[in-house]
Amino acid sequence: MTPPDYYARDRKWHPPAFTPDYKTSVSRSPRMPLLSIENTASEITGPTFAPTDVAPGDNDLLTNFASVDGSPIGERILLHGRVLDENARPVPNTLVEIWQANASGRYRHKKDGYLGALDPNFGGCGRVLTDAQGNYAFRTVKPGAYPWRNGINDWRPAHIHVSVFGHAFAQRLITQLYFEGDPLIARCPIVSTLPDPAAVQQLIARLDMNATLPLDMIAYRFDIVLRGRRSTLFENRMEGN
Secondary structure, X not given: XXXXXXXXXXXXXXXXXXOXXXXXXXXXXXXXXXXXXXXXXXXXXXXXXXXXXXXXXXXXXXXOOOOOOOOOOOOEEEXXXXXXXXXXXXXXXXXXXXXXXXXXXXXXXXXXXXXXXXOOOOOOEEEEEOOOXXXXXXXXXXXXXXXXXXXXXXXXXXXXXXXXXXXXXHHXXXXXXXXXXXXXXXXXXXXXXXXXXXXXXXXXXXXXOOOOEOOOEEEEEOOEEOOOOOOOOOOOOOOOO
């Protein structure tokens, strides 16, 4: 049986735009019905990425910002997985980018005022193209949790932001992944906006001992499903998958 070419959107999969416990959603949620606007030519024709656009070490956050003799501080991890379509077919030659806080929970950003220390050997971002089977991989350090001004004692769970590019800018998808076993996931006001517990599970990277490198780094697996009933939640496509 040939799988269908189209899957209807499940709007219950995504959180409502207005969720008062996530305080910034109050000011950011729309007050009027959304309008559908056709994409411009520049949005649907590029950019496209070739292997020459990505350097071999761009996916290694342990070395891509470190000094010659330096190394980032923190728990070394391997983050890997596949980019798949709704029928579990690999999506090759897709640009996957990540950005994250360092092991102390601090971003290398001028507006990040958290007390956690900056790491001079950690830039916190990387990119890679998926291979013919849709595989991607990053070497990095596990990010630390950090407080944020939502509630009196709200902390973001350890997480990594993920961007996936298609064949055009209008196809860019953004999400964030969490780590299996983190008790802060259930306490996070952002995560709690998801109405379906299954959607939360789709955002959790699973411990992968088979891919763990002995005496080096723990591995986590995070498969990214672009559409369909088992799709990954994407922050910039809140109207449905």
